[in-house]
Amino acid sequence: MKAAFLTSPKIIEIRETPDPKIIKDNQVKVRVRSVGICGSDAHFYWDGRLAGWVVEEPLILGHESAGDVVEVGKGVKKFKVGDRVAVEPGIPCRQCEWCKRGEYHLCPDMVFYAVPGVHGAFADYVMSEEDFVFPLPQSVSYEEGALMEPLSVAVEAMKLGNLQLGDSVAILGAGTIGLLCAQAALVGGATEIFVSDVNPMKLEFVKRYSKNRITTIDAGKTNVLEEIMKLTKNRGVDKTFETAGTFETFHLAPMITRRGGRVTLVGIPPFKEYPYRASDLFDRTVTLNAVYRYANDYPISIRLVEKKLVDLKSIVTHRFSLEEIQKGLEVVATRSDNVIKALMNR
DSSP states (O other): EEEEEEEEETEEEEEOOOOOOOOOOTTTEEEEEEEEEHHHHHHHHHHHHEEEEEOOOOOEEOEEEEEEEEOOOOOOOOOTOOOOOEEEEEOSSOOOOOHHHTTTOOOTEEETTTBTBBBSSSSSSEEEEEEGEEEOTTTTHHHHTTTTHHHHHHHHHHHHHOOOOEEEEEEEEESSSHHHHHHHHHHHTOOOEEESSHHOOOOOOOHHTTTTTEEEEEEETTTTHHHHHHTTSSOOOEEEEOOOOHHHHHHHHHGGGEEEEEEESSSSOOOOSSSHHHHHTTTTTTEEEEEEOOOOOOOHHHHHHHHTSSSOOOEEEEEOOOOGGGHHHHHHHHHTTTEEEEEEEO
């Protein structure tokens, strides 16, 4: 099969490599049709590392994928050749304390696409297991299927953030995850949503797709803390979702959250120490939690899209072929050409 290998920072090579082979009875082989280009892919491409992971050997990136079933293990009951599916990119051990709690995203032995040691989906085929492959309704496209992965992050954020009917919400960052968090918050019953970003184009996009149900704040021109306090009559919001992963937004998040409110960290920061003053949390009893992937959220995400409660098509701005994937990674890594969400399609 053809696959795109990251061989060193900023270098992608398209190579022929052996097809993955079914070696377990519960495995499902999928012909890749669409893959999202994630910010984590861009970090690996640009720097050769992300958080504690370092790319030391050629790696196939891409973990947001959908396609067609082309082969199944003899124990597979739910799928047949030709089925259209979304592929959840992580396979847990199923045996540890966290897996048994249903919190399999915390499994210390998780095998996850496109982190060093595990190849991803910028290729002709991927291999998964039956319980981490999900059928796509006929009304849901391959592109939407690929984007079930970032939507599942947003769904997990709403669950962890304990979103309640009538909540006021701030979302710091209007990238893919921020935009999906905004849509998920609307579906979840938030009645007042503020989205801030330094990119005016992204904020205009928010206004268009939200039909003015969301208030945007240009963080490049406006003091976000002062603006949110003014708009909430100095109360702050019930729930804040930090999705940008910057020093400034991490620091800001608890300051715009009301007494007894909750901050949920979703963005992956490039720094190791979090920039909080203890008083920002203790004085107002702000609860702080962080999202790490998701668990049991793909079925929810698929239903949201099938029922047209969430619009994934609207966030796709760029499409690339496998042969163009280096260009796609470059665009996402440099945030150029007004990119919001880019895909690799086969």
